Amino acid sequence: MELKNYVAKNFEYLLGIKGFSEILLRNHFLLYQGYVKNVNDLLTELNSLLVSGKTDVIAFSEGKRRFGWEFNGMVLHELYFENLAKESLGIDRESDFFQKIVADFGSFENWEKDFKATGIMRGIGWVVLCYDPTLDRLMNIWINEHDTGHLAKTTPLLVMDVFEHAYLTDYGIKKADYVETCLHSINWQLVSERFDKICVE
Numbered sequence: 001m002e003l004k005n006y007v008a009k010n011f012e013y014l015l016g017i018k019g020f021s022e023i024l025l026r027n028h029f030l031l032y033q034g035y036v037k038n039v040n041d042l043l044t045e046l047n048s049l050l051v052s053g054k055t056d057v058i059a060f061s062e063g064k065r066r067f068g069w070e071f072n073g074m075v076l077h078e079l080y081f082e083n084l085a086k087e088s089l090g091i092d093r094e095s096d097f098f099q100k101i102v103a104d105f106g107s108f109e110n111w112e113k114d115f116k117a118t119g120i121m122r123g124i125g126w127v128v129l130c131y132d133p134t135l136d137r138l139m140n141i142w143i144n145e146h147d148t149g150h151l152a153k154t155t156p157l158l159v160m161d162v163f164e165h166a167y168l169t170d171y172g173i174k175k176a177d178y179v180e181t182c183l184h185s186i187n188w189q190l191v192s193e194r195f196d197k198i199c200v201e
Helices: 023-051 057-081 095-104 108-121 175-183 188-200
Strands: 123-132 137-144 155-161
Touching: 023 057, 057 123, 057 137, 057 188, 095 123, 095 137, 095 188, 108 123, 108 137, 108 155, 123 188, 155 188
Parallel strands: none
Antiparallel strands: 123 137, 123 155
């Protein structure tokens, strides 16, 4: 059985984005590429163990446990890089997405305050604006590492990396400044399209 491999996406078009040095971005891209490689390696290893009937060995169970961490590390980085933009035009205040933010948070400013506060919390992880179909509402959530804190059934719309590797090179311990830079570098058109896709589905 031939397995398909995940292919690392090229995000070099982000080089030159204001507030992110080239060395920070290139190192971040390399880190992301490592997740893609590890996902492919784990898939190959787990398949090999399955085919050879070795599903009762430690390597199989630990590989299964590790897979979610590597996979989410890959996908969250892709979502994060994709929702960054060199030229952020700001959110369209006439869009359904903007109106939904206002409906669920009271105002766009409340949403932004909540997102920032989540981003500057102590610890490493991710801040995600996600959509919960059960209550039909938007929420800002914290994901610890890559695999702890995901809310089942929700869809990520906006992702911000708050691991130290995402900002330490350029901002030192001034995490709040990095969060502010991210908020001024959002590809709101893409984020809105992610929301619109949910509405269509």
